[in-house]
Amino acid sequence: MFKVSARTVLELGSELISSDAIAFYELIKNxxxxxxxxxxxxxFKVVLARRDYLELRHTVNRLRNMPDNGNHAEDEFDFEEALAELLDETRARLFSDAGKLYDRAIEFLEDIDDLDEYDAALEEIDALNQVTVSDTGSGMSLEQLETVFLVLGTKSRKEEVDTAFEDGVSEAPYLGEKGIGRLSAMRLGDRLTVRTAREEDETFNILDIDWTDFEDPQKMIEDVTIEPRVGGEKPQPDYSGTDIRVRRLKANWDRNRVERLAVDDFSLLANPIGKPKRHRIAIFWNGERINFARLDKNFLSHAHATLKGEYKIRDGSPELTLRMELVNLGFEHPVEHQIETLKFDDLLAALVGLRQKRSRENKRDVNAAALTDVGPFNFELYWFNRATLRKGRSTGDYQALRKLLDQWMGVRLYRDGFRVYPYGTEDDDWLELDRTALRAKGYALNRIQFVGQVDIGRFSNPHLIDQTNREGLRHTPEEAVLKEAIQLAVDRLRDEMKRVENAFKKNKPRVPTDPTRTKALEQRMKKAIRALARSADEDQREIVAEFEEMREEFSRYAAEARERILELEQDTDQMVAMAGVGLMVEVVAHELARSAEDALDTLNKLQRKNVPEEVRSRLESLRASMKAISKRLRILDPLSVSGRQRKEAFELDELVRDLLSAHEAQFDRHHVKLETHFPDRPVALKAVKGMVAQVIENLVSNSVYWMDIERERKLGFKPLLTIAVEDNPPRVRVTDNGPGISPEYAERVFDLFFSLKDKSRRRGLGLFIAREAAEHNGGALVIDTEIVNREGRYTTFDYRVIGSDE
Incomplete structure (x- = not known):
């Protein structure tokens, strides 16, 4: 059997209770x-702050080291005068609002003649300081102090919680159950007195603990004797409750610090946005109540955008409903409301993704079961644009909003209405909002812009369990789902902001590019000027000449404007082309790396083989790998910017065959069965070949990805990709048997930055660029809404490749 030293208790307390705020949090929960x-x-009853106590002790030690204490010449150090100054300084540092404690401290400082007497008085004054946490709960008997309070890790509450859970009770009977919260008192001070009584008790039950008794490294736990005792009579016969009194305080407590603790921590212990639950907390400093802020719901009505999410389990399947409202993004736009629901297939892709991908990125393994096991939860996020607030810096409203935002900013986590630490503290970025905002362009959706909360429950989310050290939830697949679901929601809010920005902020009148319109205006101006010249007299001819010069200048500027507009259009086309190339580089580089790895693996095996037949076999495998690389490199040529901009005559069916041939190795790795349908005769057209290739590549790559997602979800799933090339008009139809696209997102998937892939791949560029490329050739890329799978989701992309006859 293990033997436990007495110091282990101190180590447990220091490891499990990491801050004063958490110490109070645990005592309040009890x-x-x-x-x-x-x-x-x-x-709080404090007559001398800890900092002042330590500084006075330092002064005493300095005086002790002075030469000739009390035996000195007149021109040397005057010890009596120094002691008198020390006493005056001590009196000045006492808190006069401490009432009786102040009077007693003054008494301790009377008739002091030497430093030893002063030392003793200072220790007595420090011992007066105390913090008491009181409740009027059920209280404890003498026996319970012995068998429950003094037993670390007691299982009594856990058994009741487990029983309530099995009985289907909706809410847990206790906020805590580990039986270690009582060590919080150790964090606050060296001396602890517990005074408690049940309603049926006639007297108080007392327990005294001096935590310094556990410091002796030679003592074992059983060498420290702590015995409860019977105290005095209760003030009322029906009284019940417990007082936890801590003395010999370790931290520096003054009124300012208590007020900060009230504002920064106590005001946020209970859910400030939702309905308050049984969590009234009253704080007193030397007899005066400290008022801490309550969140004014009217403040939230000034948010520039809101995001509310409800994650629920419906008929055994997860579902995330998001409600977004965009009120003021810093420019003129109507209030935008967006409601969308992500079902199981969407959540599987966005939150779980591909297992091997998460493994390569050292992310937590999240399986499909965690999407359901996490249980239902809700969240509310209110976004305030500080840049917009700064524009009104001279107004009182700005100052008030800024102050409130500084106080309440952060996204906190609450379980059954009670806060879970450290989420939402000043230094905590548990949703990685700051890092994401730093990478993202556009709106800064970081911690200092958000006020929000996430609500979970002990019974509704049994797999979301606190770490023993109170430093957040345990890292489990369910915790990853909670975190990444909220991150996905924030990404969707950012996408909506960008959509509104593109629709309204940048929705400027289109510049006319038709030269015939400006030429017609010039002709009208010429006719008007000629008419004026015929009817003008000598005095007006100079004005007519001025009009003619203005007409010529207008013509010159119009010509320059048309030229510049043409340049801008060419620049835009090139940017779209380059974006497509950039997107393809990742795909191509991935395939090239795979092929190179295969080739190197083959060569390594050949080094260990001497049989000619095996060498021949390996060389054939190497030739196949290098052939795949060659095909991929040939595809890069038409995807280059110069190649993409040239229209050329080619056969669509031949291009599709070449593209699919280059994917053979990929299809083999992902177990994809390819089914193709080609017309009896070639499909000839004239278009920018690279852009056609880019569209098809994007559709094929997307299909492989989503079928991989489906394969991880369903045992025995057999990926099937169907490519059909048709003529009159030329088109390519791409169908897969993956999860499909929800009708809710049939058009949204083509929006810039919209994506429901896992966050490592969530860029939202592919289909946007593919549609742009399709339209550049005069074609169109749409989803065929006539074809649906069993879940009613769309599975087919229809790419109409309509090239011009130029």
């Missing part, structure tokens, strides 16, 4: 779990 009728009261 009061709530005890069923307190009047909430929890925290009373």
């Amino acid at each position: 009061g709530v779990d005890a069923g307190t009728k009047d909430g929890v009261t925290i009373k």
